[in-house]
Amino acid sequence: MTPVLEFRSVTAAYGPFRALFGVSYTLAPGEALALVGSNGVGKTTVARVASGLVVPTEGSVLVAGRDMTGSKPYRFARAGVAHATEGRSVFATLTVEENLSLSFRRVRGRRGVRSGLELAYEMFPVLGRRRGQLAGSMSGGEQRMLSMARVMVEIPKVLVADELSLGLAPIIVAELYDTLRRLRGEGTSLLIVEQQVGHALDLCDRVIVLDHGSVSWTGSSAEATGVVTQAFDPVH
Incomplete structure (x- = not known):
């Protein structure tokens, strides 16, 4: 089955600062994948590359088998990739x-x-x-x-959700994840980028742990608890 989203040895940088080092993963149709790791390890960069906001310096990004490397963000959107960015991103002086x-x-x-x-x-x-x-x-x-x-209203093929829980009360986070479950039920594949991992592990099939811009572990959510605890250990 062709992945709806795929990274092949993706490296990315901001000027001289390299943020990702050879990151590879696949997201299958209908799958929910959690990308976790401590603050500053490159999770948001993965999200931005996945939606075309950051262009890789090396490697390839494929959407439904089509090479989208270097394409503008609107082309990713037309291909069905939606990105709920970190933060609120609203026009404060306009009504809802x-x-x-x-x-x-x-x-x-x-x-x-x-x-x-x-x-x-x-x-x-x-x-x-x-x-x-x-x-x-x-x-x-x-x-x-x-x-x-x-x-989310457009029922995208892929939703990249970056740090949904950041700074929010637990009851609000629970509501947001309930909505993600409904969206997945409509057929959307999910890439959940999180630092607070409890809800993500409950929702997702597989987990990728990112450490210093590289994939350090990948496996099922059931296998992930001990690995994720170590990834967030400040001594690690």
Whole structure:
């Protein structure tokens, strides 16, 4: 079965600073894959390369068997790769509905905005209740839901979710992961990039541990507990 996303010996750098060293992995159709590791090991760089935001200096990135290395981010998006970036990424001075409408009009056209809004409010009921509220005045968790709704409504082939739990209350994190489960049920493959790994291990089939820009371990979620504990050990 052709992977929906594949890295082949990917190296990436920011100027003279090398962030990734020969990273390889595959993501199968319908699979959920957790990419974990301590802060600063290159997890967000993997997410950015996976959606075209960072171009590898070496290696290849394939989407559904097609070599996308060096392609612009919009080509990754057209190929079905959506990226829920780290942080909130909302227009603070616009309302919830204005934020969503801008995104849906660009992707769906004017006629598709209403159906997009209905789906977003079904996924995240709190956004429907806050539709007239300025995005910048919402809680951090609500802003995170808004940023995710903008990419999740289209039911992408692949969703790259970067640090969903960062800075959020446990109840909000649980709601976000419930939404990811529903999205996976619709057929979306998930690449979950996390530092707080509990929910990710519960959701995902396989785990990759990243250490200093390289893959140090990969295996099933059932096998991962001890390995992940070591990866987050400050002495390690």
